[in-house]
Amino acid sequence: MALQARRSSRLASPWRLGRRRLSSSRHPHGLAWARMPAPPEPAPPSPAQSTQSAQLAQSAQITPLAPAVRPRAVADALSALGTNDLDGIGAGAPVVELEKLDLGADGVRGAIERQDSAAFARVAKELGRSWWVALEWGDEDMSGPFWGGSANTWRAICEEGRRVWPLMEAGKLIRADGEEVVGASPSGKPRGDRFVVGSDSRLRDGQGRPTCPTLQALERALNLLGDLLAAPLANEPRVGFKLVARTHSLFACFPGEGSEYGAHFDGGNGDPRKLTAILYLNEGWQPEDGGELLMYDATRAEGPCWRSVMPRAGTLVLFRADRVLHKVSPSYKMRFALTMFFGATYGNDHKHSKQRNAHLEKLRSLGY
Ligand SMILES: O=C(O)CCC(=O)C(=O)O
Numbered sequence: 436m437a438l439q440a441r442r443s444s445r446l447a448s449p450w451r452l453g454r455r456r457l458s459s460s461r462h463p464h465g466l467a468w469a470r471m472p473a474p475p476e477p478a479p480p481s482p483a484q485s486t487q488s489a490q491l492a493q494s495a496q497i498t499p500l501a502p503a504v505r506p507r508a509v510a511d512a513l514s515a516l517g518t519n520d521l522d523g524i525g526a527g528a529p530v531v532e533l534e535k536l537d538l539g540a541d542g543v544r545g546a547i548e549r550q551d552s553a554a555f556a557r558v559a560k561e562l563g564r565s566w567w568v569a570l571e572w573g574d575e576d577m578s579g580p581f582w583g584g585s586a587n588t589w590r591a592i593c594e595e596g597r598r599v600w601p602l603m604e605a606g607k608l609i610r611a612d613g614e615e616v617v618g619a620s621p622s623g624k625p626r627g628d629r630f631v632v633g634s635d636s637r638l639r640d641g642q643g644r645p646t647c648p649t650l651q652a653l654e655r656a657l658n659l660l661g662d663l664l665a666a667p668l669a670n671e672p673r674v675g676f677k678l679v680a681r682t683h684s685l686f687a688c689f690p691g692e693g694s695e696y697g698a699h700f701d702g703g704n705g706d707p708r709k710l711t712a713i714l715y716l717n718e719g720w721q722p723e724d725g726g727e728l729l730m731y732d733a734t735r736a737e738g739p740c741w742r743s744v745m746p747r748a749g750t751l752v753l754f755r756a757d758r759v760l761h762k763v764s765p766s767y768k769m770r771f772a773l774t775m776f777f778g779a780t781y782g783n784d785h786k787h788s789k790q791r792n793a794h795l796e797k798l799r800s801l802g803y
């Protein structure tokens with residue numbers, strides 16, 4: 436089933452990205468949404484599982500929700516934050532490095548190859564608990580027939596990145612007032628990344644063969660990651676949404692010289708993105724190179740903080756696109772990443788809107 440943008444009321448959010456285009460299933464960056472294969476039927480709940488989780492697993496099969504169900508309160512809370520406030524949120528809050536969830540020596544890549552449902556259930560659980568998770572990719576040799584990539588994945592992908600840099604374009608946002616902003620964050624702060632979409636025909640030769648084989652192999656890996664996460668996410672009581680669509684990959688680069696991206700949400704308020712996956716590709720990245728992903732955590736017991744992730748080769752981060760306010764700190768070296776966005780339908784929108792409202796209330800109580 437194709438992802439449908441929900442047609443809902445008069446939302447005036449700074450993060451709404453061109454509802455008109457989304458409803459015709461186009462992403463404002465020009466990304467097409469691709470249908471995902473139906474995930475395997477979720478395993479029947481064991482007797483030990485609660486009735487609630489059984490209900491969720493069942494309701495996650497029923498899609499899409501009627502537009503009328505969309506919680507107005509969430510939209511109102513988001514709108515109230517205002518465009519210019521976003522980069523003021525969390526000023527002075529400490530930065531706390533996000534620890535990785537250990538999936539074992541062969542990492543995410545091994546879990547994909549083994550179709551390790553227990554590993555993906557752990558990832559889904561972590562996403563239910565804290566809305567983000569960082570993982571280690573594992574072995575970088577992807578030269579075998581399964582992936583058709585390179586032996587030195589990180590070196591090869593950055594070489595491909597430097598080669599296709601001239602094809603990369605500045606990111607666009609369509610603001611709530613309808614204005615298209617190129618190379619700017621929602622607050623107006625400069626947005627320094629450029630990207631090319633993995634499916635771009637300019638990344639193929641005259642015979643249709645990919646000219647960036649490492650990029651293609653990693654895009655395939657992210658596709659599979661989404662397929663394998665769909666059922667565990669639908670079954671995880673604190674997530675309960677079902678991935679139904681994905682974008683092509685965005686091969687993105689911050690060229691250095693202090694390029695950054697201000698605070699924003701990837702999804703929500705008419706933008707159907709629910710989950711963001713970013714694989715970082717940079718070998719030997721050092722703290723002084725900057726370019727950290729910073730995710731705002733308003734719910735930490737000791738007080739709000741920014742959870743940080745360094746864009747080191749083989750670090751994969753997943754986060755809830757419509758809930759996690761995030762930004763990229765100024766980057767002083769060329770910084771490559773491969774990003775994929777997933778759309779989903781909720782089986783239990785009402786419950787989650789309450790959680791999300793609590794998060795936003797916290798932001799507002801901090802004066803934003
Ligand atoms: O590259 C990153 O760390 C994040 C980029 C980002 O936030 C985005 O593309 O929406």
Ligand SMILES: [Fe+2]
Pocket residue numbers: 699700701761
């Ligand atoms: Fe983002």
